[in-house]
């Protein structure tokens with residue numbers, strides 16, 4: 001009995017994803033810098049654009065590829081417990 005798996009989104013950041021991920025600002029390739037890996041999956045790290053140098057965080061295996069302006073806006077809305 002075939003098992004149909006949903007492949008819409010794999011929560012684990014795979015290195016193969018680097019082939020399809022691109023900078024949301026300039027659509028150029030991203031460079032992966034992993035700070036924590038497990039079995040070939042990047043859990044924490046940073047994606048850095050090779051063209052404009054913008055960085056995108058990877059947290060718990062989920063890359064955050066929102067444009068920086070929008071990301072900061074959402075972080076501000078979520079509220080920072082430490083404040084400024």
Ligand SMILES: [Zn+2]
Nearest residue numbers: 023026049052
């Ligand atoms: Zn870029």
